[in-house]
């Protein structure tokens with residue numbers, strides 16, 4: 514492709530050099546540049562990509578897209594000045610791959626919790642309905658059954674466009690993706706034509722990055738502000754900020770609620786550890802999911818499928834056949850009747866919801882033992898709040914490590930201990946080693962008791978000091994339950 518053709522898709526402030534030259538590919542990392550690449554210099558969180566223009570040229574970049582053209586230029590190189598490199602990267606990548614998102618229906622899910630659940634369930638549902646489908650999620654990137662472990666919940670713009678090209682080539686008519694707040698803020702989703710967006714909820718997380726809750730809301734809302742009039746915007750009317758999210762969107766507004774007035778409604782009729790009976794939009798269905806929050810997720814899935822013009826009857830039948838998502842309220846029972854629940858709850862609100870779901874189902878004489886930690890190098894202010902939620906709704910809490918990353922694990926636990934209220938002191942233990950913590954929970958538990966192992970869900974590693982070691986909550990609990998895989 515010629516640079517001239519690519520550049521037509523963006524607003525340029527200034528061009529120095531010829532546009533009549535080859536663009537062999539787009540790169541934003543100088544280390545990956547090849548001959549005739551277009552290098553897009555981005556201002557990052559840690560370093561400024563403009564510092565890598567010379568190394569990029571050294572590796573063969575013929576065209577430099579940047580927010581500031583360097584005063585010392587290399588002859589024979591084309592410089593294109595743009596206002597915002599982040600936004601331009603996605604548009605160039607989309608044009609380079611010939612606009613894959615316009616060749617299928619792409620639906621993005623955003624919110625603090627529930628994105629993976631909803632995107633994965635939509636993927637599974639549409640596969641069952643007979644379509645070729647793509648998925649971009651925290652767990653994996655999928656094109657039908659081909660699967661790649663995910664590096665990010667929402668990867669960089671270049672990777673997204675490459676994935677979408679693969680989806681189009683495989684005949685996908687739909688792509689369901691998670692849209693993280695980081696991705697919206699860094700414009701990783703620029704260049705994607707969305708058919709629809711879904712908002713789940715917004716509660717405390719990621720304040721290390723967004724600084725304030727208002728900043729976090731603003732980032733999420735920008736996704737809906739950017740939807741086109743022919744798209745749909747589905748929001749959770751049960752969330753305080755659900756309607757705010759859609760205030761300025763030009764997309765068709767759709768709301769859903771568990772129990773209240775909304776375009777799509779559902780009611781929980783019965784709850785058990787192996788599933789719920791729901792009234793979904795006037796129809797009774799049995800599902801294998803647990804908890805009001807999952808009723809909300811399933812309703813969002815239903816509302817999306819109907820907005821994508823699928824048949825109500827088929828959708829309801831397939832929803833009732835759907836299996837839980839990996840690491841989301843996964844239950845394991847020991848032969849002597851202890852119940853372990855492995856769940857990805859890593860925010861105060863997620864813990865609150867999962868524990869509430871447990872308390873609605875358990876009988877009075879069963880104890881709830883919660884094993885929980887918090888990730889290192891991430892929002893520290895959520896740590897004591899997570900402890901508060903855990904102690905409020907559990908009979909015993911074992912504070913432990915999640916992914917300490919580069920932080921000292923005992924410092925993270927200290928931050929969590931700050932959330933122990935005086936009356937709950939006796940129910941809390943701190944055991945830094947996660948395996949030991951799970952072992953202790955299994956030892957303390959009596960037949961019938963419930964052990965919630967929260968925070969890591971599907972993750973099969975524990976990152977300590979920047980190194981990922983194999984660790985799988987499900988595997989560990991099975992080992993202590995004496996269950997062979």
Ligand SMILES: CC(=O)N[C@H]1[C@@H](OP(=O)(O)OP(=O)(O)OC[C@H]2O[C@@H](n3ccc(=O)[nH]c3=O)[C@H](O)[C@@H]2O)O[C@H](CO)[C@@H](O)[C@@H]1O[C@H](C)C(=O)N[C@@H](C)C(=O)N[C@H](CCC(=O)O)C(=O)O
Pocket residue numbers: 541542543544554555556557558559560561562563565651664665666667668669670693694695696
């Ligand atoms: C904080 C954050 O989001 N950082 C992301 C960001 O990196 P950065 O801004 O630090 O990049 P940088 O190192 O400053 O580099 C700036 C620029 O210089 C370029 N560079 C750099 C070095 C070099 O030698 N040559 C070169 O060209 C880089 O390619 C980049 O374009 O851009 C990178 C490329 O897209 C991302 O990989 C990186 O994600 C990091 C690894 C990360 O951990 N992100 C997490 C927080 C994240 O995004 N999480 C959300 C999930 C949240 C949720 O689930 O709710 C996600 O979507 O996964």
Ligand SMILES: Nc1ncnc2c1ncn2[C@@H]1O[C@H](COP(=O)(O)OP(=O)(O)OP(=O)(O)O)[C@@H](O)[C@H]1O
Pocket residue numbers: 624625626627628629630631651666691713714806807809810840841842856857858859862863864866867970
């Ligand atoms: N709708 C919901 N409301 C509140 N909590 C939820 C909801 N759905 C799931 N959860 C809780 O949040 C956890 C994470 O769910 P999920 O992985 O679907 O969220 P996510 O938004 O993809 O998270 P991440 O930001 O890490 O990608 C679940 O294990 C459960 O504890």
Ligand SMILES: N[C@H](CCC[C@H](N)C(=O)O)C(=O)O
Pocket residue numbers: 666859887888889891915916968969972
């Ligand atoms: N997407 C979430 C993942 C958190 C998972 C938890 N296990 C941790 O490591 O903190 C985040 O980036 O905050």
Ligand SMILES: [Mg+2]
Pocket residue numbers: 628629630650651652666691
């Ligand atoms: Mg996710």
